[in-house]
Amino acid sequence: MQFYGDYHIHTRRSDGRQSEEQAILAALERGLKEIALTDHGPLAAGIGVKNPQVYLELKERIEDMQPLYPDLTILVGVEANIRDLQGTLDVPPEVLDQMDIVIAGLHPYTLPTSMQDGMGIFVQNSLRHLSRAQREKAINANTKATIEAIYNNPQLDILSHPGLFFNVDMEEVARACVKQEVLFEINCGHEHPDVSDIIIAEREGVSFIVNSDAHFTETVGRLRYGSEIIDALEIEPERIANALDGGGHIRWAKKHRAFTF
Numbered sequence: 001m002q003f004y005g006d007y008h009i010h011t012r013r014s015d016g017r018q019s020e021e022q023a024i025l026a027a028l029e030r031g032l033k034e035i036a037l038t039d040h041g042p043l044a045a046g047i048g049v050k051n052p053q054v055y056l057e058l059k060e061r062i063e064d065m066q067p068l069y070p071d072l073t074i075l076v077g078v079e080a081n082i083r084d085l086q087g088t089l090d091v092p093p094e095v096l097d098q099m100d101i102v103i104a105g106l107h108p109y110t111l112p113t114s115m116q117d118g119m120g121i122f123v124q125n126s127l128r129h130l131s132r133a134q135r136e137k138a139i140n141a142n143t144k145a146t147i148e149a150i151y152n153n154p155q156l157d158i159l160s161h162p163g164l165f166f167n168v169d170m171e172e173v174a175r176a177c178v179k180q181e182v183l184f185e186i187n188c189g190h191e192h193p194d195v196s197d198i199i200i201a202e203r204e205g206v207s208f209i210v211n212s213d214a215h216f217t218e219t220v221g222r223l224r225y226g227s228e229i230i231d232a233l234e235i236e237p238e239r240i241a242n243a244l245d246g247g248g249h250i251r252w253a254k255k256h257r258a259f260t261f
């Protein structure tokens with residue numbers, strides 16, 4: 001399968017190793033028609049943007065640059081961190097409202113909103129190898145945080161790498177994505193989720209998006225992991241939001257007006 005765009009790319013404003021210009025040129029070289037620059041939210045230690053204002057500055061800058069690149073639509077968004085069991089994100093709603101695209105996911109070393117949430121999600125996960133009971137507790141906490149994030153953030157477009165770093169109940173998470181029309185990401189940079197979880201999500205009826213999660217120019221638009229799995233499982237193109245052919249975008253575009261394809 002070929003893809004229209006890549007909607008999960010990091011720049012130097014968070015932990016990427018590329019400027020926005022470099023990411024844009026790489027996307028053009030790969031023949032993409034649309035990209036989204038989606039830097040990490042500010043509260044994941046060591047990898048996030050300095051503050052949410054950074055997104056607004058980048059958005060302005062891209063608006064100025066866009067006319068220079070008529071063959072590529074450049075969107076600006078965020079990859080926010082889920083901070084607690086209520087699904088609170090680390091980018092305020094008033095900033096999310098101004099973004100072209102909003103991604104969220106669980107990430108290690110995120111500053112929780114309270115000690116209790118810190119214990120429930122982030123510490124519990126570091127203990128998960130200890131016993132079956134600890135493991136189940138961690139899965140329940142991760143699943144709850146993820147589902148609440150899906151239900152409580154109407155701006156959310158994409159759930160990034162479901163289950164990466166933090167095991168979840170994939171059926172429950174997939175069902176929430178279907179209900180709230182949140183796209184279930186196949187993340188090619190992390191080669192995640194694995195095939196068995198993609199099969200579960202497919203059965204639940206999710207719409208997928210295939211992204212690179214590129215931090216380097218070399219990986220912008222590198223979507224082979226998703227392409228191979230989709231082909232092998234024979235998932236219909238209309239289920240893939242960024243499929244180049246087959247109308248995957250049509251259902252999605254009703255909700256997400258920012259997307260031009």
Ligand SMILES: [Zn+2]
Nearest residue numbers: 079105160161
């Ligand atoms: Zn991520």
Ligand SMILES: [Zn+2]
Nearest residue numbers: 008010079213
């Ligand atoms: Zn990412």
